[in-house]
Amino acid sequence: MSKLIAEIKDVLSVHLVTNVLLSLTYYILKVNRPICEYLFDDCFLELKEWEWITFLGCIIVIKGRRQSAFLDYANTACMFAKFLNGVMLFKASPIYGLVYFLAVLLHTIVLPRPVYQGPEYITYFRGPNLQDELERDKRITWIVTFYAAWSPQSVTFAPIFSEISSQYKLDNLKFGKIDVSRYPDVGQKFNVDSSSWSKQLPSVIVFENGKETNRKPFISPKGTVVRYRFTKEGLLADLDLNNIYQKCKQNPLKVRKEKKDEDIAKEKKEN
Secondary structure (H helix, E strand, C coil): CHHHHHHHHHHCCHHHHHHHHHHCHHHHHHHCCCHHHHHCCCCCCCHHHHHHHHHHHHHHHHHHCCCCCHHHHHHHHHHHHHHHHHHHHHHHCHHHHHHHHHHHHHHHHHCCCCCCCCCCCEEECCCCHHHHHHHHCCCCEEEEEEECCCCHHHHHHHHHHHHHHHHHCECCEEEEEEECCCCHHHHHHCCCCCCCCCCCCCEEEEEECCEEEEEECCECCCCCECCCCCCHHHHHHHCCHHHHHHHHHHCCCCCCHHHHHHHHHHHHHHC
């Protein structure tokens, strides 16, 4: 129920509502009197404009096939719709197009898309201690993001990864990050290119039993990087994180026997 309420709040957010209104601006202005009479020569959509709108619908369907979340789909649709609005308004009058462009820019600055700002449960690795941690206790499954502070995609993905870490953390399911722009040798060790032209930033790698079992973006057998769009729902599905979570939850960490013996010996010594 709480998840449903959160999704409803996201759909009714000021950002999305205003984004939809901006996406319908041309249609609203063109068919509603007396606004259309003042701004345009007529108050109906021409055949060519209907053709453009139909073409826009086809693009949205094609581009939206990979969007598993409604909000991602809605924002993708709004992005293309606003572009077409700008083109049609500019065609009607360059002044209309300029005003619309400024309105879209203002919306982006003042009402940006809400991002996760809650708690995170992430270990920030410094160089070789990543490998040390992977080998220290192989019962722990690690999900590690290799990123660069200068990478826009890494910055965009950061709140998504923080939210996932908050929802899926367990004693034996942990999340980590390492800045490969500071530690390029670590990136090279794990086959993550940290150069300025890299197509692998960010990269998310799953380590089970101390070994890599999955990564996004995927590297083909030919060594080419398969482009990947990071979304929360897409990553959860592609990493099979729900199944990993259930598996870790059903097999919680147990205190090692040798540690128990040490504690017992210590208690006896103190007594």
